[in-house]
Amino acid sequence: MQIDDNSLDKIEVLLTQSMKGIHLLYDNDTIAKILQIPTEELDFFNFENMDKIQELFSDLITKESFEEKQRYINNLNPDNYEILLRTYFHIVESTLLTATNYKH
Numbered sequence: 001m002q003i004d005d006n007s008l009d010k011i012e013v014l015l016t017q018s019m020k021g022i023h024l025l026y027d028n029d030t031i032a033k034i035l036q037i038p039t040e041e042l043d044f045f046n047f048e049n050m051d052k053i054q055e056l057f058s059d060l061i062t063k064e065s066f067e068e069k070q071r072y073i074n075n076l077n078p079d080n081y082e083i084l085l086r087t088y089f090h091i092v093e094s095t096l097l098t099a100t101n102y103k104h
Contacts (some may be wrong), residue, residue, distance in 0.1 A: 007064075010061075018089070019095060019096055026085055044086055052083060053083060053087050
């Protein structure tokens with residue numbers, strides 16, 4: 001799947017907003033419910049999940065508009081929704097940790 005620069009720019013804007021605490025793609029209640037169990041406890045980013053993670057995130061990135069991205073997310077089955085949400089916030093967290101010299 002080919003991902004163009006425009007698609008990457010659009011997802012970068014959403015990730016930047018999320019790094020500021022503004023989560024446009026997901027509602028806060030769902031975020032809290034899913035992330036109350038840490039990913040580390042689930043062995044989430046294992047070899048078996050990596051293809052699915054890449055596929056879901058690539059599909060999200062290629063959606064042209066914000067509305068298409070939201071519609072895509074909202075139409076996922078619960079397992080894929082959780083995978084995509086956890087992947088999205090893993091990227092946000094990793095980016096935040098990389099961007100700062102101070103870690104709590």
